[in-house]
Amino acid sequence: MIAAFVHATELPADLTHAAGLVMADGKLILDSQGSPFWSRSELEHEGWCDQASSEHMLGYWQNQPVVVLGLSPESMPTHARMSLRQAMFMADEKLQALAGRAAQVLTWERDYRFCSRCATALTVVTHERALICPACQLTFYPRINPCIIVLVTHGDAMLLAHGVRFVQPFFSCLAGFIEAGESAEEALHREVYEEVGLRVGELQYFRSQSWPFPHSLMLGYHATYLSGKLRPDPEEIVEARWFEPDALGSLPPEGSLARALIDAHLRRVCRG
Ligand SMILES: [Zn+2]
Incomplete structure (x- = not known):
């Protein structure tokens, strides 16, 4: 049996087969069928791969890599969207958790930009979900x-x-x-x-x-x-x-x- 979701943080080298969630201003953007999952070619067609202010690996959903793309509120698409609160009441608990994870990762990156000890700009760590201060090495994990x-x-x-x-x-x-x-x-x-x-x-x-x-x-x-x-x-x-x-x-x-x-x-x- 395939586990519904396996946690991962490192973006795969080849994103061709990755599915993407797209979030803007805390909302999930839905395709014409009402699904939050977009294929890479759809994301590229919409121009979101270039527009996204951030992209994070979330993990593997039924063996397929899933990333989240964060769009700035100014580039909010006109597509149907789902608020995070609606997403948290979806019947599928695993999907609920995936939406929650996507939102928290984007919020964390938005709100942690400078070291709170020495005010240097933080850089992304690739082997784990963390930001690090290049000056004093203080590490910042998503807050829970x-x-x-x-x-x-x-x-x-x-x-x-x-x-x-x-x-x-x-x-x-x-x-x-x-x-x-x-x-x-x-x-x-x-x-x-x-x-x-x-x-x-x-x-x-x-x-x-x-x-x-x-x-x-x-x-x-x-x-x-x-x-x-x-x-x-x-x-x-x-x-x-x-x-x-x-x-x-x-x-x-x-x-x-x-x-x-x-x-x-x-x-x-x-x-x-
Ligand atoms: Zn520092």
């Missing part, structure tokens, strides 16, 4: 910010919250960044207490998801309620409530780790 996301449960009920920064009207799991020097578990206990005033007992790791807005890695957990009274932090949370499985409101979209945590809990309680 780890976050925890947790579904707190109490029997069958789930604690869901509507955050102050939510654009959509749904209720979701609690989430927060891991601080320097903190373990994921410590961050989880701290975030739950800070955001809603509860203590949680047993934690169960679920799975993780790369979340390219702009460079988060979400670590998903289930946690059981231990003690405390709901006391949402008004700086973070508009409303937090316990939801029974038969009386759910609007949920986070499919494809998100929050939704996967909720669905996993619902499957468990409905079987039990």
Whole structure:
């Protein structure tokens, strides 16, 4: 069986058979069939190989090399496009991850141009995904910010919250960044207490998801309620409530780790 995706960073010498994703201003450019994959001859025909401000190897998708071309927002094509948020809710999780990887690599290259220690212009390292300062040798890898996301449960009920920064009207799991020097578990206990005033007992790791807005890695957990009274932090949370499985409101979209945590809990309680 061919693995769907194999990571690689070095551009192949011959790009004739490489497929390309094209991104401009954080959006994926789609072909006339609505696919984000372009053949090399199509990319050349559109003139994008010359126009691209950057090109990076992403890896092998079903054994075919895949690169991403970054176009400047000024050269945004008139073709159909897909926002990164839409891409992250695509049904195919591997394709979702590939789009997220492409976006993060381009954002990283755009935002890391000079050494933060000595201000020299950075150069690209070819054997790994890195930029290096030619003066002081400081190396810059793509930045990843780890976050925890947790579904707190109490029997069958789930604690869901509507955050102050939510654009959509749904209720979701609690989430927060891991601080320097903190373990994921410590961050989880701290975030739950800070955001809603509860203590949680047993934690169960679920799975993780790369979340390219702009460079988060979400670590998903289930946690059981231990003690405390709901006391949402008004700086973070508009409303937090316990939801029974038969009386759910609007949920986070499919494809998100929050939704996967909720669905996993619902499957468990409905079987039990
Ligand atoms: Zn330097």
